[in-house]
Amino acid sequence: MTDQTRILMCSPDHYDVDYVINPWMEGNVHKSSQAKAVEQWQALHAIIKEHAIVESVPPAKGWPDMVFTANAGLVLGKKAILSRFYHPERQGEEPYFKAWFAENGFQVYELPQDLPFEGAGDALFDRGTGALWAGYGFRSELDSHAYIAQWLDVEVLSLRLIDPRFYHLDTCFCPLDDGYVLYYPPAFDTYSNALIEKRIPEEKRIVVPEPDAVNFACNAVNVGDVIIMNKISTELENAIHAKGFKTRQTSLTEFLKAGGAAKCLTLKTTEPVQGEPQANHPVDSRIIHLEGHLLDAGILNTALDLINEQGGSAKVLNFNLGLERKNTSSANVRVSAPSSTVMEDMMLALIEMGAINASDEDVKDADLETISQMGVAPDDFYVTNIYPTEVRVRGQWISVSHQRMDGAIAITENNGQIQARCRLLRDLQVGEKVVVGVDGIRTNHKTTKHASQDKQEFSFMGAGVSSERRVELVVENIAWELQKIRSQGGKVAVTAGPVVIHTGGAQHLSSLIRQGYVQTLLGGNAIAVHDIEQSMMGTSLGVDMNKGVPVRGGHRHHLKVINTVRRCGSIANAVEKGLITKGVMYECVKKNVPFCLAGSIRDDGPLPDTEMDLIRAQTEYSRLLEGTNMVLMLSTMLHSIGVGNMTPAGVKMVCVDINPAVVTKLSDRGSVESVGVVTDVGLFLSLLTRQLDRLNDEVGVTV
Template identity: 90%
Template sequence: MTNPTRILMCAPDYYEVDYVINPWMEGNVHKSSQATAIEQWQALHQIIKEYATVDLVPPAQGWPDMVFTANAGLVLGQKAILSRFYHPERQGEEPYFKQWFAENGFQVYELPQDLPFEGAGDALFDRDSGALWAGYGFRSELDSHAYIAQWLDVEVLSLRLIDPRFYHLDTCFCPLSGGYLLYYPPAFDTYSNALIERRIPAEKRIIVPEPDAVNFACNAVNVDDVIIMNKISPELETAIATKGFQVRQTSLTEFLKAGGAAKCLTLKTTEPIQETAQANAPVDSRIIHLEGHLLDAGILNQALDLINEQGGSAKVLNFNLGIERKNTSSANVRVSAPSPTTMEDIMSALIEMGAISASAEDVQDAHLETVKQMGVAPDDFYVTNIYPTEVRIKGQWIQVMHQRMDGAIAISEINGTIHARCRLLRDLQVGEKVVVGIDGIRTNHKTTARPSAEKQEFSFMGAGVSSERRVELVVEQIAWELHKIRAQGGKVAVTAGPVVIHTGGAQHLASLIRQGYVHTLLGGNAIAVHDIEQSMMGTSLGVDMNKGVPVRGGHRHHLKVINTIRRCGSIANAVAQGLITKGVMYECVQNNVPFCLAGSIRDDGPLPDTEMDLIRAQEEYARLLEGTNMVLMLSTMLHSIGVGNMTPAGVKMVCVDINPAVVTKLSDRGSVESVGVVTDVGLFLSLLMRQLDRLNQKAAMTV
């Protein structure tokens, strides 16, 4: 039969598994059978010749993977883009394929030497639209897609591969005639799967189960309604046949040992040019600048990992290493993403790490949009974080005031002076200008202090979660920091839950307040109720705090307390009347320490001091936290998360809870000046007061 389809193959004269450059080669070095490989290749060759004309490129000794001609390059019409192999083990194939393309009348395009792209192994034409599906993540770089789109004048659809078993696109993705698709979804990230589902109707998607996928069922050759492939399951064969395709199976087990099958062994050289296809901009690229202790603190690795995990691609363009211990390092990194949305997600995270545009010429003013509905920000508004932030407005950098997490940046101009401040969504007013997108934004991270392995006697611990065996050491450091803050006239906030009372920590927290270590108390209705219950009745949740046993009728104690305080009108009135004579709330009143009790749906009573309007409670929390130097978070995940979101970077934070998951969640907020302590909160407070007493005694002796 006559068929215009032409396919390039290479005889396996020198085929062998000589090295390991993919997971399939592991354990198979020098374990392939040359005779069996030749037999299987010839069987495939004969089947393909029934449906297409086969051209042969001469094999070259020393390059055993040259048999996989799919990686020779990418062909469209009379244009051929030569591959740039990722691994040195295959780079020697390039001159042979270049020579074949040139001798056969193709115009050869060559990518930069340092830009990997592995041909039709990572680039497959859609048989319906003519668009090009292009893979990246293991062998080909995302930045190559822009060259391909321009040179071939095609729409490029970038797909990120995430499973190392499927290191080339053609190992898990096979476009078929009529717009059908044979593919294995778990090989791709979420964005790529969404793109596939958006472009290919469900009825035309044939999903390959994992047992067939690992036998390279997707690595198939499609000519019209015929699909030539390695052995597959009867179920998959039936699924393919129901779509109108004829399946031709042939064993290719010897080539699976090197990570390839039917498609890898072939290159279609008669790809038709689609009239509707046209070049797009498949890659959004930016160059960022990072500065700091990039190696010591792992900043550069974190940035590169982040870019990759978010679906982008990165290349370090230059790196300047700080020579002296005090010096910082700097690097320029090109960041590429397959879509503006992905780029925005990546850049938002990089901005939080302190990344800025690499050159002043590239810096733009922040984009502003007007609020059209009260309490509703424009789409794509920039979401703030805990780090000091600046925005560029009219060519000048403006410091953002009231820095906090999860807000928007509102811009105003008063008497010619531009102001920027974090505002909660609910506070936005119609007509207000809000920063959108990621341009013209930079954050300031501390970069002056090089991380040191040396222990400083009383240095505040870096971010982390401390285990039980280190509690006393951590408490010693926290006590020293509290002592220093008090001496300098600083401010400490405590957010505490009722567990503080139940575990016997009330007397110690009360002592902290009485001695001037605590300057504001934040919590809920429960901590106040149970603290006052203990003060007035000696119980907490009806349990005798001295004997540790329930008291008859004790389950009603907390309600009796609530009723008494409601009769008085406030906690302060109850203290003035002599009803409350000790405890946490007593010390707050007696020492003029402001407190805010934020209510919830589960509160009994509540106490008259409890603020049941959630928004007003949040506003009062934020007001009381202003100017805070340290926050002690004592066994209350809900209130601590709220406080953490309101607190900018630079505030020292200590989270104490018996549950490691709670401590990890509260400590993992990006601040380098935070520590989590996994222990009983009552024990922690007892140890803390003991250490503070020692410091006070030492200070008294030196006077």
Template identity: 70%
Template sequence: MTDSIRFLMCAPDHYDVDYVINPWMEGNIHKSSRDRAVDQWQNLYHIIKDRAIVDLIPAEKGWPDLVFTANAGLLLGQNVVLSRFLHPERQGEEPYFKKWFEENGYTVYELPKDLPFEGAGDALLDREGRWLWAGYGFRTELDSHPYLAKWLDVEVISLRLVDPRFYHLDTCFCPLSGGYLLYYPPAFDSYSNHLIERRVAEEKRIVLNELDAVNFGCNSVNINNTVIMNKASESLKQRLTELGYEVLETPLTEFLKAGGAAKCLTLRTTEPVREELHAVTYLESRTLQMRGHLLDAGIMNRALDVIVDRGGSFKVLNFNLGAERQSTSLAEVRVSAPDRGVMEDIVADLIDIGAMDVPEDERDALLEPVPMGGVAPDDFYVTTIYPTEVRIKGAWVRLQNQRMDGAIAVRETAEGVVARCKLLRDLEVGEKVVVGVHGIRTVRKVEDRDRASAGEEFSFMGSGVSSERRVELVVEKIAWELRQIRDRGGKVAVTAGPVVIHTGGSKHLARLIREGYVQALLGGNAIAVHDIEQSLMGTSLGVDMQQGVAVRGGHRHHLKTINIVRRYGSIAKTVEEGIITKGVMYECVKNNVPFSLAGSIRDDGPLPDTQMDLIKAQEDYGRMLEGVEMILMLSTMLHSIGVGNMTPAGVKMVCVDINPAVVTKLSDRGSVESVGVVTDVGLFLSLLVQQLEQLTNPYVRNLSL
């Protein structure tokens, strides 16, 4: 027996599964055998008692989980942080544990009542006393970790749990003597696994498989070179034995029904203290403000989900609900994250939703110089589609050229400070770039819930359109918007793929261009080639567009088409020479509608007009999208994604494809001004032209297709 090691245990005199507060309890209410539980506990008690000193806390009727003393609190030296149980079913245990600690001479620290922390179940000291591993995510809040660091004067490393089966850290993580670690990686998020790997060398990490994990192999008691556990596979026992550990199995199946095993049933009260090491915590907290229709527009739920999904924690400090139906709400939320990097990611996502620092007028954006052309400083802020402002020298400056996936470049000019969204490759020495997330806010319109009922809002219709009539209803709205934009002299861009030609949509798209509904055409080499092939030879990819059958030798038609255009030097010259007499590209040339064809490695030819320099093609796309009000994305996923990344919020986007996955990917950009239409693009264009005819002449009969 080792006199220097002590444990606290509680006999299972009143143990049972009386409620469900974790997945292991489901289906096990009152199904535990009291006699078997007593026998199993006694076996564990004697194994430990032979190797250490065991103190007992009296069992109390009505508190069946008091037997799991690991959750009493966290001890280091003569200091103890008392647990604050999340579930009411266990909160009544707290006074009994507090009394025992005080009677045994410990200084007891108590967390705020609304801040859950479940003791040594969620906080495990490195066996050499170098730091404290602290879990959060299910039963313990991240905000408790700074208290642990302060009161126990210890470095705290926060680990996020993501598998509800492993709701406490000690169910999936067990530090061992000698610096070894027994753990189950899938129980943690990727960032926490990264932290573990940085602290524990690979040769000292013992990774459990799922079978050992669900048998609570990590919920073990380690006394010097002895590891006491419920059950272990032969491979796990062999690995531990090879490392010099003695493995003792003692069945604890009755306690597994409540979600606990050896470690849960014990609290080590003599933890190693390293006097030369002191408190360190990497946790960061920040208060953010959100304003708008936070509940009915779902903004509040989205924000809180972002915080949790990203690995943070939150506390709503203030929430003022709008008094009237049209009133906006205001919320202040304190966000906590395990370190600065995670905090930056969380805040960046919240800024996208419309959150801002509180108070917003205290911090300017942080600026760092461009270190070399085409390279941003570390931690640069990545822009989104939403109109953004940055605070510079106390004033909010609107970002120019708003687009996704850029950096914010700042210059001082004679006219004042200019902030511009720029791609990384375009950054220049002499500019400064915004880093971090301070002094940044997105500018959102407060959503008026009455706009949709008034017929004014181009609302997101969902990517799944199940019937032709549903498609027609969506097309009616799109046609109305197109007509409004054309009549006021606005700008519509189309990004289209060759499927438009293959499905018979060429004549309809050509008509839209001819009648002034399209002001820019973006695509690749293929749409132009197959459109011109159809104009010259009546085929698309060698298929007769009238009869729908392959033409003998038709597979060479697209190459012949390319050759003809190359002979004349450009699409425009081929039109001017009277060779091309109809089609999409013909109408673009005849109606002075600019087009940009971005090439790719798979292009045949290509056409002389196809821009094979990717960077120049992106620049061409960007110029043609300036001032656009609506974009029709017609069956070309890659070009549409590129266009979407260049387009700020507020531009109406229509994504059409027969593949629902493509529509969802293109339309789900966080904007209410996107509509997804799952249908044949040829059918869509035909319906669109018919609807526009009806708007021009209501008496035109809507021909069935």
């Protein structure tokens, strides 16, 4: 027997499954045999007594889970951190455990009442380094880890639990002597598994298969080279023995009904202090400020869900509710993360939702770093999104111009005027300053009216994808919006692929351009080639557009067209010479609608107007998109993705394709003003022009 090891237990005099506070209790209320539970507990008690001194805390009537002494608190040396139970069903145990610790000479530390922490059920010392593995996610809050690190002067390693079956760390993770660990990886998130693998060599990790994990194989008591545990499979037993450990197995089925096994029934009270103090800062915390229609728009719930999903924890510090429907609400939320990396990822997502990184004092200015190499930003530069953004410099909020996705924010100062602009990485200049980190940044989200507020208000669905049966209804809304934009002198951009021509949509797109509904056209070499081929030769990719059949020698038509236009020097010259007499490109030339054709490696020819320098093409796309009110994306995924990345929030987008996957990819970009239409693009354009003609007839407009 090892005299130095002392373990606290509590007899199951009042044990039963009286309520449900974990998945194991479901269906087991009052189905545990008291006699069998006593028998199994005594068997475990006897085995542990062979290897350690067993101490007892008297059971209290009315608190059936006191038998699970692992949750009494966390002990190191003569310090004990008392548990703060998450569920009211167990909170009454706290005074009894506190009294026992005090009576036995421990200095007792108590966490704030509203900060759950469930003792050695969620905090386990590494037997090799003395660091503390601390779990959170279900019963214990991440913010408790900072207190633990300070009070015990230990390094705390935070692990997030994600499987509700393994609601305490000790149900899926068991540190063993000499730095080994017995654990079930699927119980943890990706970050936590990476941390375990970083800290514990592969040869010292014993992975538990799921059948053994659900029998709480990890919920074991380790004393020296002996592991005392519930019954396990032969395969796991052999794996443990291969690492030099012995197993003592005893049935604990009655306690499994309440979600516990050997480790849950014990608390080691002789945890030695190892080495020098190693207190760290295991939690990165900051306060964010949210403002808007937090409840009716679901912003607050979405933010809290996001924090939880990304491995953090949150506490609403204050909430000010707008008294009337038109009023906005505001809230301050403390956000915590197990590392600065997780915090930065979380904050980037929260900033996109409109959160401001705040504190109890004034909001911080943005952190800036100077560019030392052209086209290269610092590693932690802030990556922009589609929403209107402001950055705080020298105490003032500066609006960021040229808003777009996937850029950096460059700060310049001329004659005392501070300017902020989105720049692509390649455009960053030496000497410019860029925003790094997430301080001093806020985004503004447009609040859209509910459709019922204005029956004529064009309401885009949040990244919605319309099925065939809804196409006509959506087309009516799009036609109404196009007419409104035209009447107000607005701007509509079309990005189109050659499918528009192949499906017979050229005449309809030509009509839109001719009637003044389109102010710029973006595409590739192919749409222009096949449009001109149809105009000059009546085919598209060699297929007769009237008969729908290939023509002899048709496969050469597009090359003949390219050659003809190249001889003229440009599309405009070919139009002026009367070689191109109709079609999309013809109307663009005649109506002075600017266009940009971005080339690719597969282009034949290409046409003389096609920009084969990708960087120049992107720059021209961006220029032509300035001031756009709506973008029609017509069956061209890659060009449309490029356009989407260049376009700020607030620009309405219509994504049309026969492939639902393409439509979803294009429309699901975070904007509340985009709609996807799954249909044949030729049919869509036909319906659209027909609906516009109806609207014009109704109001007596002649075009």
